[in-house]
Amino acid sequence: xxxxxxxxxxxxxxxxxxxxxxxxxxxxxxxxxxxxxxxxxxxxxxxxxxxxxxxxxxxxxxxxxxxxxxxxxxxxxxxxxxxxxxxxxxxxxxxxxxxxxxxxxxxxxxxxxxxxxxxxxxxxxxxxxxxxxxxxxxxxxxxxxxxxxxxxxxxxxxxxxxxxxxxxxxxxxxxxxxxxxxxxxxxxxxxxxxxxxxxxxxxxxxxxxxxxxxxxxxxxxxxxxxxxxxxxxxxxxxxxxxxxxxxxxxxxxxxxxxxxxxxxxxxxxxxxxxxxxxxxxxxxxxxxxxxxxxxxxxxxxxxxxxxxxxxxxxxxxxxxxxxxxxxxxxxxxxxxxxxxxxxxxxxxxxxxxxxxxxxxxxxxxxxxxxxxxxxxxxxxxxxxxxxxxxxxxxx
Amino acid sequence: xxxxxxxxxxxxxxxxxxxxxxxxxxxxxxxxxxxxxxxxxxxxxxxxxxxxxxxxxxxxxxxxxxxxxxxxxxxxxxxxxxxxxxxxxxxxxxxxxxxxxxxxxxxxxxxxxxxxxxxxxxxxxxxxxxxxxxxxxxxxxxxxxxxxxxxxxxxxxxxxxxxxxxxxxxxxxxxxxxx
Numbered sequence: 001x002x003x004x005x006x007x008x009x010x011x012x013x014x015x016x017x018x019x020x021x022x023x024x025x026x027x028x029x030x031x032x033x034x035x036x037x038x039x040x041x042x043x044x045x046x047x048x049x050x051x052x053x054x055x056x057x058x059x060x061x062x063x064x065x066x067x068x069x070x071x072x073x074x075x076x077x078x079x080x081x082x083x084x085x086x087x088x089x090x091x092x093x094x095x096x097x098x099x100x101x102x103x104x105x106x107x108x109x110x111x112x113x114x115x116x117x118x119x120x121x122x123x124x125x126x127x128x129x130x131x132x133x134x135x136x137x138x139x140x141x142x143x144x145x146x147x148x149x150x151x152x153x154x155x156x157x158x159x160x161x162x163x164x165x166x167x168x169x170x171x172x173x174x175x176x177x178x179x180x181x182x183x184x185x186x187x188x189x190x191x192x193x194x195x196x197x198x199x200x201x202x203x204x205x206x207x208x209x210x211x212x213x214x215x216x217x218x219x220x221x222x223x224x225x226x227x228x229x230x231x232x233x234x235x236x237x238x239x240x241x242x243x244x245x246x247x248x249x250x251x252x253x254x255x256x257x258x259x260x261x262x263x264x265x266x267x268x269x270x271x272x273x274x275x276x277x278x279x280x281x282x283x284x285x286x287x288x289x290x291x292x293x294x295x296x297x298x299x300x301x302x303x304x305x306x307x308x309x310x311x312x313x314x315x316x317x318x319x320x321x322x323x324x325x326x327x328x329x330x331x332x333x334x335x336x337x338x339x340x341x342x343x344x345x346x347x348x349x350x351x352x353x354x355x356x357x358x359x360x361x362x363x364x365x366x367x368x369x370x371x372x373x374x375x376x377x378x379x380x381x382x383x384x385x386x387x388x389x390x391x392x393x394x395x
Numbered sequence: 396x397x398x399x400x401x402x403x404x405x406x407x408x409x410x411x412x413x414x415x416x417x418x419x420x421x422x423x424x425x426x427x428x429x430x431x432x433x434x435x436x437x438x439x440x441x442x443x444x445x446x447x448x449x450x451x452x453x454x455x456x457x458x459x460x461x462x463x464x465x466x467x468x469x470x471x472x473x474x475x476x477x478x479x480x481x482x483x484x485x486x487x488x489x490x491x492x493x494x495x496x497x498x499x500x501x502x503x504x505x506x507x508x509x510x511x512x513x514x515x516x517x518x519x520x521x522x523x524x525x526x527x528x529x530x531x532x533x534x535x536x537x538x539x540x541x542x543x544x545x546x547x548x549x550x551x552x553x554x555x556x557x558x559x560x561x562x563x564x565x566x567x568x569x570x571x572x573x574x
């Protein structure tokens with residue numbers, strides 16, 4: 001990679017630059033920590049005349065997503081960003097966006113959901129809307145999140161997909177961190193991402209109705225088609241990643257990324273920025289002779305069931321780190337992995353680690369403890385304590 | 396990889412210092428990362444900021460627990476905040492103080508370097524914003540990041556007279572600590 005193309009900047013600004021080069025026609029947003037710097041930067045680009053876009057300052061997240069739905073239905077490229085309670089306020093409109101098959105791209109700066117009030121990172125917000133029909137990607141670094149923002153438009157606008165996409169970046173841990181990134185130029189983005197020109201759109205010259213009633217005789221077919229579009233996305237996403245890799249020179253290799261899994265007895269699985277810390281941990285443990293590997297789930301919706309099973313095959317035990325919990329059940333990634341395993345040919349032992357809720361730091365020492373616990377499960381041959389809260393304070 | 400922790404009070408530019416340090420390290424051809432301690436920031440309250448610099452890509456996302464270097468922007472934090480926590484025994488701590496080292500109550504085997512950064516800032520900038528003086532001193536005391544890169548970046552961030560003056564502060568602080 002050419003070094004001169006890299007610059008040190010805040011994660012929020014990095015993603016704003018990438019979105020700017022995708023030339024969205026309409027941006028509608030409402031500020032919320034830790035997302036605010038993204039749309040603040042975009043509004044500055046518009047005010048300075050660097051981005052020709054309609055920037056709508058709305059009065060709530062509900063309105064932000066509603067404005068995106070209206071704008072997207074007219075065949076324009078749209079963008080918004082939010083966090084936490086803001087995402088929940090959008091909930092009703094999220095389902096409309098996906099049901100209307102509108103390829104809106106939204107960055108979620110992941111933040112815990114209160115009460116208690118908490119502005120820090122976990123994945124309770126985006127995992128809470130995982131059934132809303134949106135594609136979900138989770139980024140490890142600021143480079144990845146800005147690349148995903150560009151890739152997401154191409155995925156979402158694909159004729160075989162045509163679904164909205166959510167790019168998840170860990171609040172503060174990525175949004176507020178300065179690190180070097182390479183931002184594709186407007187020309188490079190234009191070469192990768194064609195103009196959005198959908199076949200069906202609201203147009204006074206050619207009137208059509210969007211969002212009419214789906215009677216019982218038709219509704220199921222709509223849902224089947226959305227599900228089919230998600231299945232198509234499993235094929236489209238790797239193709240988009242491949243083309244992006246070829247054009248931009250950074251490798252994106254699939255719905256999941258395997259790290260030293262080939263001969264691993266124990267595999268850790270997670271998503272988001274903690275993957276970086278886990279990679280360092282795996283390297284340290286490998287140096288000590290431990291046979292450990294890591295799987296990063298880059299795409300959570302559609303869920304990469306087959307890819308995960310193939311990658312896990314051969315491991316004796318799997319430890320899944322979730323930065324969320326469905327209270328009364330399990331972490332989201334863990335639950336869905338178990339779903340996938342049930343009808344597969346493999347039966348690894350599994351354990352779920354709930355960590356990093358509400359911004360609790362996950363140092364390497366905690367990552368090592370999760371490995372030790374998973375290895376212990378492998379050696380004993382059974383799981384004693386399936387759902388384990390990591391670094392919980394002693395009573 | 397070297398890890399750096401900066402202690403200061405809200406309004407003293409600790410986060411900006413970490414960012415400038417990362418930018419300057421990048422300018423020198425290193426990989427770099429800077430981030431705040433993600434607190435709710437208030438003017439005057441103790442704040443922390445972190446930086447990492449490395450020859451290779453930085454993947455670690457946790458806070459800094461065992462820094463090689465610690466920068467203390469405000470000596471009134473000594474005794475209130477555990478500034479020496481986790482510092483490597485062969486590390487270095489740069490403290491902004493007008494007092495002599497022997498008068499400082501810091502329990503560490505790490506080398507302590509002192510300078511009156513506030514006075515330097517007041518003399519040249521006319522304001523008690525000491526972060527750039529401490530960055531100049533960091534450069535001189537550790538040799539991890541060049542003062543030229545520091546100056547280039549501060550001038551880029553604060554164009555015009557403010558940047559020039561801050562670069563002068565950096566240069567002077569760098570010389571004071573023997574850079």
